[in-house]
Structures are given as C-alpha cells and as structure tokens.
Amino acid sequence: MTQQIQWFPGHMAKTIREIGEQMKLVDFSLEIVDARAPESTQNPQIMDSISVKPVFLILNKIDLADARQVHKFVAANKDKFAGILTTDAKMGLLSKDFLRQLKTNPVYAKMVENKKAASLKALVVGTPNVGKSTFINHLAGKNIARTANTPGVTRFLYWIRTKYDLDFLDTPGLLWPKFENQEIGTKIGILGGIKDTLLAPDDLALWLISFIQKNYPTVIATRYKISHFPLDNPIAALMSITSQLGMRQDFEKASLKIINDFRSGKFGQISLDFYGDDYIEN
Template structure:
C-alpha cells in the first residue's frame, strides 16, 4: 500500500515524527538494503537532528551482499551505528538491543553512576512505506501487532510495546516519504515495489531494469532468460521484445514488462542493489 504524499501530508507526517521523537531515546531508521540512499527520507537528518540513531539495512536477503557491506561501512564512517537485517526471517534482529545499548552507553552509564535503576530503552521505528517497519516491530515485540495504515494522522495516544526487558517501542512507526520527485529515485523505488506501479509505464520500468541488469548482473539475465551473448548485448528495448517472445507472450510487451518486473521484485533475477556505492557515496555526501 502506498499513499500519495501531498504537501499537507508531508507537513503533518513531519510534525508527528517530531512530536514522537521527544519520547524516545533512540531512533531505528529503516532503509531498504537494495536502496540504502534512495529509500531514505530527504529531510530525516533535519527532522531527527542529534537524536541517537541506528540505521537498519532491512531486506538484506534481497540485496547484493557486497554492496550491502559497502553501504554499512559508509554509514559507519558517517558516524552512524548500522546493522544488516532481514525482518521477514528475523535475521540480525537480536543484534538491535546490544547495538542500542552501545549507542546509548554514555547515558546508561550516567544513570548507573547516579545509583538509578536501569531503564528500558525507548525507541521508535522510522522509514518510508513498505520498508518493513511493521515486520521489524513484530519481530522485536514477538507478536503480531496491527499494521498501521500508511497514512500520517492515524495515531491517537502514544502506547509502548514491550520488546523484552530492555526495550520498549512506540506502537506506531514514523512514516515518512521518499524523495520521489527525483525521476531516477522514482524508478528505483518502483522497481523494488516501494511505490505504486501506476505512477510509471511498465515498459519504461522494465527497460530501466534490463539496462541495469545488463550493466551489473549480466550473468543472472543470461541464465534466467537463456540468452545468447549476442542477445544479451541487444539494445534494452529489443531485449525486452526478445524476452517477451521467449516467454511465449508474442508481441504483448506490456505483459512481458510485467513479467520482468515481477521477477526482479521476487528475486528471480538474483539479489540486487540499485543504489551503487561507487556512484552514489560521493554524491550523497554533498
């Protein structure tokens, strides 16, 4: 489910997150490991400012592991704690509390020096729609909590969910928008299924995907669609036609495009990362 973000929605979402931040010790910022930069909210730094943070690279199972390691290192170099997780299968989740304790070590030591009892860490999850906030929260809390609608403004009072003895989570995540006014980011988000299909033409999206795979994951493309070397080097539009034909869809390029996009999203074309560290790490530091 994806919402349309209007300026009013954005202002409201920002206000709500700002309000909730007051109650927490730490923020768990979720990003999609396939899009560690493009799946971030462009204003997040400004919104959360100095609040301690852990960046969780979620959907690590779908991303290219080499790129994920580079991005994790990149965030760490910028001074953020960061962990690679797979909320769906619960991988890496057990590292979250120890990492939060490390990030908050000074505050925790300060309390203990004053003879105060240890307190549960209070945290909230923040991220764009579909990044896995509900799935991670369910994992941390170890039960099924209702998914909050992807709409800012559904929150009533604040409630805390107990996640073991050492962590309490705000019951509603902070939902913020991605930077979708950037066409390249929009395509990347659409290709991973983070934003609605009908915002883009399927054939444009499939062609974008094919061109990306030709550059970065040619082997996966060759294997999946039994392509010859010559076919692999076809211009993207012709490659789309070729695959459509190979899949018995004749000249139905719309269906051919849908099939390719579906296969990319479900991982049939292998694990992938659309935000390339080499190209983007310098750019995003500016």
C-alpha cells in the same frame, strides 16, 4: 525514462510535522532502509528532525543485496550514524541478531546505562515498503503493525511495546514532496515504495533491464534463458523476455513479471545503489 515519478499523499506531510513534535518523547531513532538501495531509500527531509537524538540506520532485506555494495556503503557512511545495523525482516532469528548488534553498540549501551531500569523508546521511520512493519512485528513478538506488499498501509503514529525493554513509536512510510533526481524515484518504484498503479511498469522494467545488463551482465540471460539480444538494448531484451515468457506482445504484463522477480530476489543478490571503484570509503 519518460515518466515523472512522484507520490506524496497528505498523511505523509502531516506525519513529517508530527515527528518533530514527538522527538522529545524518544531516546533514539531507527531509520530502516532497503539494503539494495540504502542511499536512495533514506528520506532526506526527516533527518533534520530525528538527528537531535542518536540515529541508527537499519539495512533491511540484507539477504537480497549485493554484499560488495553494502560493504562500500557502510564503510563510507559509518560515521554519519550512531550505528549501521543489518537485518532480514523475514528471518526467524531477526530479534536475536538485531538485539546482539544493538547491545554491543557503545552509543546504545550508554543510553541503557543512563536509563537504568526504564524501557528505552525509539522512533521508527522509513520509506514505504522497506519492511518496517514486519521488522517491528518480529521484535514485538506478534502482528501489531499492519503489513502488506503495497505502500501506504500505516497512516498514523502509534506506540508498540516489545518484550525487550524497547518501546517503538511506529510511523507511516514517508517519501518527500519532489525527487530532485528521478532515478531515485525509479529505484523506489522498482522496490515497491510507490503504488504500482501510479507507475508505468514498462518504464521501470526498461530501466531495470538496462541497469542489470550494465552491472550484472549474465543475470537477465540466465533468469529468462535468452541470449540473442544486444547488451545495450533494453527494448530488445524486453521483447525477447516477453516472447520467452509466452506473453506475445503484452509488454506491460512482462514488465510486471520482471519487476516482481527482482523484488522477490529471483535475480539473486543485486543492489540498485551501485558504487564503482572510485567510490570513497572512509
């Protein structure tokens, strides 16, 4: 991986400042992350601001994640949040399932009791393209928050009312100024959290191939019906996939195909935050 990954438009810096100012208006926060990379898609820069009120972590796109890795993450991090909830923002049952989880949470139940008849207000944050706007639209019952398959669509804070005695303060997808660990930037790029035009797709694809070959060794061969390449040679794998797809030597086009296949779940349930047997569970 030779590319230094970073993307921090001016509206993100402005929003981070505004979040601190708005916390006095909300009762709690929802931080939405991609369940395939629940640590990598948390924004470390905003936790100091939002943790003055209860924070619920929402593992979105749960249907695309490796259930074993999700279990390990939840077990090790459950005490860091008021609750860790799971959703699939594309399922029609999202509203009912999410509200069931939320209402049975003792921290939330206490807030409802203290608030009496008034609606609770929640700040909703997340890195770009984790499905935040789709999630909000499901709970609002209509398309209020703008959605797209590219990051950076929402650029302002604005209030959204739902029919469930919940008001949401929606925020733009937020990254942070510098990835101390470039692997985190790579994962966010693969998940679509950074504009594709700013990235080298072959770098991302080679990292993804190497990662999948190590942790899910049968997936690449099964998906693309290839077998004659060394497991430890992602370049050979990319060449074989490109040939098998009939793309001659268009490695960039093949790389984009591989990345999009992963994003859409065509490889099956795969997590990019992968925890070994020595990962400590509380």
